[in-house]
Amino acid sequence: MPAKLSVNLNAIAMLRNRRDLPWPSVADLGRIALSAGASGLTVHPRPDQRHIRFSDLPVLRALIDDEFPSAEFNIEGYPSEDFLALCEVTEPEQVTLVPDDPSQATSDHGWDLVAHQDFLKRVVSRLRGKGMRVSLFVDGDGRSEPMALAKATGAERVELYTGPYGGCYDNLEEALRQVELLGLTADVARAEGLDVNAGHDLTVANLPLLVKRIPHLAEVSIGHGLTADALEYGMAETVRRFCRACGQTI
Ligand SMILES: CC(=O)[C@@H](O)[C@H](O)COP(=O)(O)O
Ligand SMILES: NCC(=O)COP(=O)(O)O
Numbered sequence: 001m002p003a004k005l006s007v008n009l010n011a012i013a014m015l016r017n018r019r020d021l022p023w024p025s026v027a028d029l030g031r032i033a034l035s036a037g038a039s040g041l042t043v044h045p046r047p048d049q050r051h052i053r054f055s056d057l058p059v060l061r062a063l064i065d066d067e068f069p070s071a072e073f074n075i076e077g078y079p080s081e082d083f084l085a086l087c088e089v090t091e092p093e094q095v096t097l098v099p100d101d102p103s104q105a106t107s108d109h110g111w112d113l114v115a116h117q118d119f120l121k122r123v124v125s126r127l128r129g130k131g132m133r134v135s136l137f138v139d140g141d142g143r144s145e146p147m148a149l150a151k152a153t154g155a156e157r158v159e160l161y162t163g164p165y166g167g168c169y170d171n172l173e174e175a176l177r178q179v180e181l182l183g184l185t186a187d188v189a190r191a192e193g194l195d196v197n198a199g200h201d202l203t204v205a206n207l208p209l210l211v212k213r214i215p216h217l218a219e220v221s222i223g224h225g226l227t228a229d230a231l232e233y234g235m236a237e238t239v240r241r242f243c244r245a246c247g248q249t250i
Helices: 010-016 026-035 056-067 081-090 117-129 145-152 172-191 207-213 224-245
Strands: 004-008 040-043 072-077 094-097 133-139 157-161 195-199 219-222
Touching (some): 004 224, 010 040, 072 219, 094 117, 219 224
Parallel strands (some): 004 040, 072 094, 094 133
């Protein structure tokens, strides 16, 4: 089965937050994404709400429940007490636990599964007890031991951090090396009985090689590259609409 696409709305929310106005609307863009074939929506609420606001969560939950009941809501983030409470109220189908510090600009590494094993076991058990699937954000560096530790937390999935692969957009040799490391990690995860997601800096250009190396990939969550393409491919029609609004006939 091909990998499912979950559209991350953080970049849209960040654009909206530039003004005290309701556009671009994360709900409207989420609706367009799901109507166009995405299997789910992803958000990564951070404590300072610089991207997704906590108030976006019930709106997106209602969008999925009312209009796209077979779609999945994936909430990513560091499992602080506030984050866990948000998940418990919103009841996403999947929670992806990420070892982000609030001061980080974006996610840039996976969990240290030795150091945080007991903490993660408690969090995973709490979320799974409420019916949410749990995925752990992990490095895709080819090491096999962390996958057994991920399994031992009780999580059902891991999400491979693909930032180092995405960063090789201009270096094919290094991209081939990185995709092989991701593939080795995914193979071990699968052998441990974990399903495998992937995300960070994925694009239309780098996805084909990734899904070829990891044919069992369950889901990719994509925000930055997908939003960039939405702007690029939507710009011409948008300019035509604005020209017409100026009274021009085009
Ligand atoms: C967990 C993860 O990999 C992220 O890629 C993250 O969800 C992206 O969110 P931002 O774009 O807000 O940094
Ligand atoms: N989990 C990764 C994600 O949701 C999106 O990351 P990016 O495409 O914005 O880098």
